[in-house]
Amino acid sequence: NAGVTQTPKFQVLKTGQSMTLQCAQDMNHNSMYWYRQDPGMGLRLIYYSASEGTTDKGEVPNGYNVSRLNKREFSLRLESAAPSQTSVYFCASSEGTATNEKLFFGSGTQLSVL
């Protein structure tokens, strides 16, 4: 059982380049999330999708777009990468958005923007 799978694991971009981070889950979960993790700041929510066909902004959405391609997949796109987007990105999923729901996390993508 793979759980939440993120690709790639590492990526180096130049300022202005674009890229898409892929995320897929095999637990038939309804809700999916993208977080970024920066030193001293914990995890901050970028975007989330409460259910297939819906997406909502999180705490730090600027510079990012998302696509909930189907129930399994939720991608994060950087259209024009900036050094401030250097971070570790985590995708997560949960059955739903109830307050007691547990999140399952992928192993992360380490992105450096030069």
Next chain:
Amino acid sequence: GNSVTQMEGPVTLSEEAFLTINCTYTATGYPSLFWYVQYPGEGLQLLLKATKADDKGSNKGFEATYRKETTSFHLEKGSVQVSDSAVYFCALKANTGRRALTFGSGTRLQVQP
């Protein structure tokens, strides 16, 4: 808005020492509270949770009690092991507004043999 404040780390302890990591929160309504743990090179995984006031979450020897009167959810373990070395995140999920976890900044725990 919702927020979580954790004690800054790193926390360095000797094996078998007592651990406390402080966590306080601000939220509207009645949130659920969580502790997640991140081992080196991995994603986060749920350690324990509590969904209402006075609930105690526990797992792997770790405990935390949901204290509404002090808006706290401190993590404790009576005797830490080297294998407990990791980053610990306190988090909340409110029952109003954005339906996603809000995390604290994380506390790194280093346990020395």
